[in-house]
Amino acid sequence: MDPVIVVGAGPVGLVLSLALAAQGVPCILLDEDAGKDETRPARTVVLREDTAALVERLGCTTLRDEGVRWAGWRSMRRKQLVSELPLGEDAPYGDRLPAPVHVPQHALMRGLRDAIARQELVQMAPFSRIDTLEQDPAGVTVHTREPDSTWWRGSYLVGCDGARSTVRKLLDIRFSGRTAVERHAVAALRTELPWPGQAVLHRLPPWRSGGAEVTARPLPDGAWRLDWLLPPRGELVTPDAVITRVRDTLAGWCGGETPPYELLDTGVYTLHHRLARRWRVRRAFLAGDAAHLLGALGTQGLDEGLRDAENLAWKLAQAWHHGASDVLLDSYQAERRAAVASRLRAADQSLPILRGGGGLRTLVPGGARGHDSLLADGHLGCGPLGAPPSYTHSPLAPPRAEAHTTVGTPPGAPVADVRVTAPDGTTVRLRERLGQGHLLVLLVAPGTGVWDRRHWLMAGVMPRLVEAVDALPVRGELLVTEAYPGASAHTVLLVRPDGHLVASFGGVRPAELFAAADAARGGEPHASVRADQTADIN
Template sequence: MDPVIIVGAGPVGLSLALALARQEVPSVVLDEGQGKDEQRAARTVVLREDTAALMERLAGAPLTGAGLPFTGWRSMRRRQLTRKVVFEPDGTAHGRSGEYGPTTERAAEGRKGTVEEPGGPAPLHIAQHVLTGALRTAIAGQPLVKVTVESRLDALEQEPSGVTAHTRGPRSTWWRGSHLVGCDGPRSTVRKLLDIRFPGRTAVERHAVAALRAELPWPGEALLHRMPPWRTSGPSGGEVTARPLPDGVWRLDWLLPPGKDLVTPELLVTRIRETLAGWNGGTTPAYDLLDTGVHTVHHRLARRWRAGRVFLAGDAAHLLGALGTQGLDESLRDVDNLAWKLALVWHHGPHEALLDSYQAERRAAVAARLRAADQALPLLRGGGGLRSYVPGTARGHDALLTDGHLGRGTLGTPATYAASPLAAEDGESTAFVGTEPGAPVVDVRVTAEDGASVRLRDRLGRGSLLVVLVAPGTGVWERKHWVSAGIMPRLAAAVTALPHPAELLVAESYPGAAAHTVLLIRPDGHLVTALAGVRPADLYAAAEAALGGPAKTQETANAR
């Protein structure tokens, strides 16, 4: 069978190629560039725990970046700053007052609890060229992936049996593939050739960006300062964020006022110096400026993400990023969602409902994120009353703003595919656990069929469904003693009979799950259902639903 054609060799395209190869699907990556990445210290990405784990699985090695434990700031209107609050891993808070001028007891008291400890692993901050370099290194040793440089797409054709793409460059040629995925960025040629609209908002936010090496008082802690009191240049207000990178490097972002005013080098240097001085008691420390730029945030969403055998992913399908939300993070979830579905179809034949579910799930998830940001923007940027607009947001502006940065709330929590066309129906045997159907599962430790003790997340992305039995006590016995005891033989037989290959795993416990609960999990780590005990018929029905129903014949697919 022909390989999958991937247009674009950025982090999304390279990740998709590796995700397909992990499921034994060959691909051709069309790279219009030279196969190298510009090293820009100011161009960085933030990955949540699940997407960072995905990248490490695909790269085959830990990523070198920095965690982002958050230090929250809030300024007073009278050029006073309340206490700095650092939230420790155990949830306790402590602070110091009077660092940048007098702090009244009332102001200090009002500061308590305005920024919450995120709870859970911190997001990973990494330079984009480091991430892309790790992916390219992994691809260099992957025989199922072919990267062709200086190959710019300029035409594509579809037919029932496949896709043909033409590239121009030193070796102008036609490429034949089973499917084609456009991972070619905001100006996607694939999207334009398909005549798919890309509506939305331009320049939702602008940020001046600088990467520099300096010593700040809080090494390794990300800073969010919503209303810095030291601002002397330009309009007052506008938050400042600082994110650590390895080797003493920091990325600093300043929210710019609306408009298209030119960010001059003089203005940027002024902002750097006053910010560093504000964080260092009025004295600007020595620093080494490495890189600068202006980052403009657009909010756009493609009308369609699928046209026959052609798909859109990443920035070709959506643009977001205001209020700390991370576009690449969502783009990598596109990859995780699409890869296993393409792999299943590539190996087992037409399954149109399964392929359709990619757009249904991912477009809805990104649309919800965009709506949440659009609702929050006027509140945080326009100074409107929070409670009068959004019920239940009494935590205040600071906490709402940090949601996107920390990956929580409507701005940052990973998507739940509860309304997915792949959702299984509840029945009498349905059990309720700490994860709702359609949500990402918790990364607990499990025992594999070969007796190995691994993290559940390590078994994802291989194309198989996962069936996890919650069996307290199995961890203290050798596998040979319980693999043939109790309900295990019946469950193993039920797993073997499923309509798609599945791996049987055993966990000592799972949040909210009773003993003998059986979890069915998709290859991308989202829960299909939880069942009370071994129910072969219900397990089979749920697995079939997760695959989009019974596979259709080639004739039915062609008629589509």
């Protein structure tokens, strides 16, 4: 089989290449530039718990070394504190909200490129701008120019080449949506604020240049990123205007006097909402900004791009190694496009309420607090604006069976990151076993943590379950956990390689487990695909 061609070496293209390589799939990564990124302290990204875990699992150490996990979330309106939430380990048990990670984008890119450099299955090709894309039943051929005219052959191709995607244009896919949904002025600076480690959202700040909304998010080494929401049209933002906003905002937060600060970077950015009509055309796919643009109300487009990469990687790995049905490959668009479309709808429906201002809404008791909670959802990765997606209506979902049982995770939703034990005796978090190209079968067995592995492997339901896992139509890894939310003893969970629950069963049900695993792989691979792979092997 030819390697997978990934077009675009931004964060999504780098993560997709690493995720494919982690599952034994070789890649060619076509980078339009030289492979170096401009250092811009004001250009940062916020990763939620699931996407941060994905980046770390793929060997990028940047989040640990150069990222900041928010200690808390502070929401203010005019001169009043609306809410203050501790995050991560600082939050009370039971009410714990995961802490987002804030990192400079150039640092994230450097960490991902370092991980790529250690990966033998990824071939980087700098200065490779594509201008031709051709498909046939066995693969994809693309032509690049500069510095040399080169033809590349791949089994599949994924366009991760940004909002102005050449791949999308060559595939003649419409990219409809809204332009200039929000505009922000941004500054990165080093100073001391009264809330170290906390992210701050201040609506209608009382000083003259505060505008409708300003946010502050901590960065490493005492730095902060400040964002001011700008009017949709007009207001040319000059460097002097940004300096005025910085001084007024710092003074407003620090008792009326501007504290010492070091200005590191400034900028203005505009957010658009767009969604590609199609995400798959035969053997070519779109991911990241090439497929969607979003980001208003605190939502993070990169989060969704990384979720695209994780979703697509295991499906392409299945296709590359074993063949795949059209059901499996089409499920990428069905799942991810629906999830992003839902996020865009939620943002578009909320914008008139949150940005309209005035009117009767300001007189409704509790209305302002509800609006602030909705905005917090987008920033913290909760609710319809930010929560990780659930693929409830996925074409890969098995039909409901009598053997299915209910646990704390609905089918299609991301599983809880419980501590698990593998048959070799190693104990890790469940999330660490994801992304290896096989299904996970998780048995809930209280008490196994205190038993010797030699005993519990041969006790109770384990022998039958080992036999059932060995008989699955695709490879599965058997794991054991002491407890899972909402699950009773001897519950068996089937988990996809990207961490979404396929089904849960009350006890060991080999036939039903087989049927669910077969549904999760999209059924039998297409006959022509199997023939192509057999020819390649021979």
